[in-house]
Amino acid sequence: MHLDHTTARGGAELALVRLLRAGGDWLPAVLVPAVDEADAFAALPPTVLRRTAGVAQGPGGSAGSPLRLAVLAARLVVQAVATRLNPLVRTCDVVAANSTRAAAYAAVALLGSRTPLVVHLRDMVDEESLGGFGHRVMTRLVLPRADGVIANSHTTLSTARPFLRDDAITAVIPSAAGLTRAAARPPRTGPLRIGMLARIDPWKGQAELLEAFAVACRHGDAELEFAGGAPFEHEDFAARLAARAAELGIADRVRLLGHVDDVPEALARWDVGVQYSTRAEPLGQNVLQYLAAGLVTVVADEGGPREWVTDGENGRRVAPRDPRALAEVLRELVEDAAARERLASAAPGTPGLLDDAAVARAHAEIYREIATRRRMPVKA
Structure with missing residues (x-):
């Protein structure tokens, strides 16, 4: 039961x-x-x-x-x-x-x-x-x-x-977490796309990622997507995210997708997956999903995600609750296609990923x- x-x-x-x-x-x-x-x-x-x-x-x-x-x-x-x-x-x-x-x-x-x-x-x-x-x-x-x-x-x-x-x-x-280990990902065309798969909730770090993206990707055509519903009465927070993107002048490159039923399809659209909760995550199912899908995986350097991501080997760790540090890592990834390819290739081979x-x-x-x-x- x-x-x-x-x-x-x-x-x-x-x-x-x-x-x-x-x-x-x-x-x-x-x-x-x-x-x-x-x-x-x-x-x-x-x-x-x-x-x-x-x-x-x-x-x-x-x-x-x-x-x-x-x-x-x-x-x-x-x-x-x-x-x-x-x-x-x-x-x-x-x-x-x-x-x-x-x-x-x-x-x-x-x-x-x-x-x-x-x-x-x-x-x-x-x-x-x-x-x-x-x-x-x-x-x-x-x-x-x-x-x-x-x-x-x-x-x-x-x-x-x-x-x-x-x-x-x-x-x-x-x-x-619905994991299916990715085979070699075909090259994506179009602008670099960064995403976060998490319910819309202030502690899940959407606001911090938005600020970091605005700094790291102010110029260029990189896009940011948030995939996740807004349960537990957080619709107002979703509206504030959209308003803040407009204030930062990047609303045309930021999308709130709402709840997605087809997670693999959403992840296939992205190059980089971010987990950046403002308190230590016990696990972070999204981290497992990013890795299995072959995304460049960026996580806050604390809690359960540390057990899955080794910095510079199968993803990147970032100091928690520090949008400037997150912006710097995103900027490095945007500018270094070879690093993105290396980290993405290593991600599905992370030990312990279970279907x-x-x-x-x-x-x-x-x-x-x-x-x-x-x-x-x-x-x-």
Whole structure:
């Protein structure tokens, strides 16, 4: 049983869809409090996606006024009760929480139960990522209850280890990101194109990339594209990006594409892919997608992306939160076609890049090990 608190098109939700469509060696069901208008799980069979009673969990982090936190806590408790009463949860071999908020109500729901809980860690276990309330729930309730943790990077797992039981099973498995290793990319014609694949969100670094592009590519015909929707009430930020591009005099070379369903097609349009989040990314699925697609991959030099990009070998690392440093690297890449070709050629050979089927097999091994460890016979 996979639990998620939302069906909005976030990274965790899209990763779960890819994982289940890859056909893992288990019988899946996905339980959500409510189905949103933009349903990331629409591609799953209706027999897989189920809606439980309870309350919609809504977007946003665990920060704000005491009243807001009280409401959030109440919603989690109500959802925990509804989850505990669901017959599918009571009869499954393993409950896998796909998001941080789902992990919170799953831990409450399974108190006193022998059903194993697997927590998918897609965020750093720190207050900056989770908020104060979320961090307390994760470190005092969720991780001590978890029978297993699947982290998307070694960096992510290291932030959780101090709060896990000694017998908790842990694994580092990259999120399913729809990877297909590129063959030799045919030469692109037209202007150099730089892109960022990420939801439109202030902390994902679109504003910083826009400023760096304006400096590095003020002259010439290079283009910048942002591919990603604006969930979680960030439509105003998308509008500000467009307005800022106009102020900088580059609006004719900057495009906001919105959510893209065909990621490989979008990446095939680009020469350079950038990840430049303003706080350390636990993984950065876009980094894996850039590398597998054979793009010149530029990442902030911190967090999970450091585990994938070696500066000057299969991509470039840039000092985080420093648009001037990013601009300098972009300028170097714009001016050095030979360096671009060398880095792009090396990217698909990055060790550890897994297609979705391999990710699913790795998950199946962990689910079975955890179910067995809890001495619960796996149901046929």
